[in-house]
Amino acid sequence: MFHDTPEEEKRKHHHDLLLGCDRIGAYDGDALVGLIAAFRFTVSVPGGELPCPGLTFVSVAPTHRRRGVLSGMIAKLYEMCREEGRPVAALWASEDAIYGRFGFGPATHGNTVEINSERPLALRVTPDDGPLRLVDPADAPALLGAYYDRTRADRAGRIARSEAWWSEEWLVTEDEEDDELSPPRVVVLGAGPDGTRADATRAATQTDGRQADGAHTSPDSHTSPESPGSPDSPAPIKGYAVYRTKTRDDAPGLVRLDELEADTPQAAAALWRYLANIDLTGVVRAWGRPVDDSLLLFAADRDQVRVTGHFPALWLRLVDVRAALEARDWAAPAALVLEVTDTQVPANDGRFRLTVAPGDATAEGTDTPYEGTATYTATYEPTSAPADLSIEVRDLGAAYLGGTRITAAVRAGLATEHTPGSAAALDAALRTAHLPHTADEF
Numbered sequence: 515m516f517h518d519t520p521e522e523e524k525r526k527h528h529h530d531l532l533l534g535c536d537r538i539g540a541y542d543g544d545a546l547v548g549l550i551a552a553f554r555f556t557v558s559v560p561g562g563e564l565p566c567p568g569l570t571f572v573s574v575a576p577t578h579r580r581r582g583v584l585s586g587m588i589a590k591l592y593e594m595c596r597e598e599g600r601p602v603a604a605l606w607a608s609e610d611a612i613y614g615r616f617g618f619g620p621a622t623h624g625n626t627v628e629i630n631s632e633r634p635l636a637l638r639v640t641p642d643d644g645p646l647r648l649v650d651p652a653d654a655p656a657l658l659g660a661y662y663d664r665t666r667a668d669r670a671g672r673i674a675r676s677e678a679w680w681s682e683e684w685l686v687t688e689d690e691e692d693d694e695l696s697p698p699r700v701v702v703l704g705a706g707p708d709g710t711r712a713d714a715t716r717a718a719t720q721t722d723g724r725q726a727d728g729a730h731t732s733p734d735s736h737t738s739p740e741s742p743g744s745p746d747s748p749a750p751i752k753g754y755a756v757y758r759t760k761t762r763d764d765a766p767g768l769v770r771l772d773e774l775e776a777d778t779p780q781a782a783a784a785l786w787r788y789l790a791n792i793d794l795t796g797v798v799r800a801w802g803r804p805v806d807d808s809l810l811l812f813a814a815d816r817d818q819v820r821v822t823g824h825f826p827a828l829w830l831r832l833v834d835v836r837a838a839l840e841a842r843d844w845a846a847p848a849a850l851v852l853e854v855t856d857t858q859v860p861a862n863d864g865r866f867r868l869t870v871a872p873g874d875a876t877a878e879g880t881d882t883p884y885e886g887t888a889t890y891t892a893t894y895e896p897t898s899a900p901a902d903l904s905i906e907v908r909d910l911g912a913a914y915l916g917g918t919r920i921t922a923a924v925r926a927g928l929a930t931e932h933t934p935g936s937a938a939a940l941d942a943a944l945r946t947a948h949l950p951h952t953a954d955e956f
């Protein structure tokens with residue numbers, strides 16, 4: 515499909531992945547000429563989560579392109595999603611030009627960030643002085659998975675990860691794109707393997723002498739008796755980083771960061787400082803960082819910490835607009851008539867009255883968009899009343915997780931405001947405390 519011929523091991527991996535997916539095939543006689551596979555993902559949305567097919571392996575035989583094969587398979591997928599109560603679908607686009615016409619909009623974005631670590635990382639916050647510990651990648655899924663599950667709801671756009679997803683996608687020994695990179699290293703901030711201060715400090719010191727000052731425990735280190743810290747019963751951690759390294763003769767050694775998550779800015783600062791301190795390296799390159807990454811604010815020298823790229827990450831399709839809008843929490847009240855254009859799903863197309871009003875913030879499973887504030891919920895009903903705002907379903911999908919602004923779509927001529935202020939009101943209601951973010955490329 516992408517002009518490469520995968521080796522046997524990779525073919526088997528792809529085969530196994532495909533077996534776990536929903537699959538839609540297009541046939542010419544007995545010959546398979548088109549395929550869409552869809553992971554059965556769950557994605558976080560503001561205040562909750564939704565089942566979400568994650569489209570992958572989208573391909574049409576070169577002999578059958580531009581005859582509507584993909585269009586036919588996508589129509590079938592939308593039909594299935596609506597029947598099965600899956601109101602959103604998502605993908606990462608190989609080419610941005612393909613998916614807008616099918617109603618997908620880029621709902622999360624990522625930054626590529628580079629740190630010049632040939633000099634000490636200058637920070638405006640004091641790094642958490644809790645213990646840092648390197649963890650065997652084999653033990654990492656349990657430890658990181660528990661942390662990730664606990665914090666996943668904080669940002670919309672995140673995919674729930676199974677243990678297999680951790681070990682086969684995040685912690686796989688050989689990097690798929692660069693075989694010169696080391697196997698993954700996992701560093702965690704928090705209690706030691708048995709919850710003790712000494713072990714944790716020793717582990718961090720052994721792996722990086724320069725890190726010793728960052729490896730002291732604080733009096734409030736997690737030493738809870740319920741959390742002995744074995745892989746079976748992992749100690750609570752305050753954050754983690756997954757990275758790989760590469761040393762080169764002709765250039766500074768590289769730390770390639772795959773993921774860094776932390777509870778507090780201080781915890782994040784401790785992990786960033788650790789990465790920037792690794793011996794024999796001079797650059798930290800992080801791909802797919804959140805656009806509102808605190809590092810960009812607490813880095814004291816922005817010449818040292820630079821955003822080198824910005825890209826659309828997760829493309830989202832509201833397959834059932836009503837179900838999707840009613841499923842998320844909202845940040846402010848709103849009342850407006852939306853005129854939605856959807857050329858593929860007739861049930862989404864037309865005028866609808868969106869009413870966002872105070873909801874039950876204490877209901878189980880709901881999270882307030884701003885700590886200590888009320889949550890609002892939406893109703894969405896067909897109406898013949900005149901529209902306040904006209905918008906294409908792809909632009910509504912892009913804004914659904916709070917990552918893009920409806921007002922920006924209006925300014926760009928992509929949506930039309932018939933009632934002044936309606937786009938701003940919708941933006942205020944869609945807003946989330948953190949920008950959405952998706953690290954899992956699939």
Ligand SMILES: CC(=O)SCCNC(=O)CCNC(=O)[C@H](O)C(C)(C)COP(=O)(O)OP(=O)(O)OC[C@H]1O[C@@H](n2cnc3c(N)ncnc32)[C@H](O)[C@@H]1OP(=O)(O)O
Binds near residue numbers: 573579583586605
């Ligand atoms: C989520 C993922 O898996 S991303 C991977 C996507 N797959 C690839 O890039 C593999 C190589 N490409 C392919 O297999 C095919 O070209 C596909 C799947 C992209 C398109 O399949 P097709 O059957 O040719 O698409 P189909 O005929 O239904 O085209 C529908 C419309 O999309 C347009 N379109 C299709 N591919 C592209 C493209 N790469 N760029 C821009 N427009 C495109 C067509 O021109 C057509 O437009 P029209 O309705 O105005 O005439």
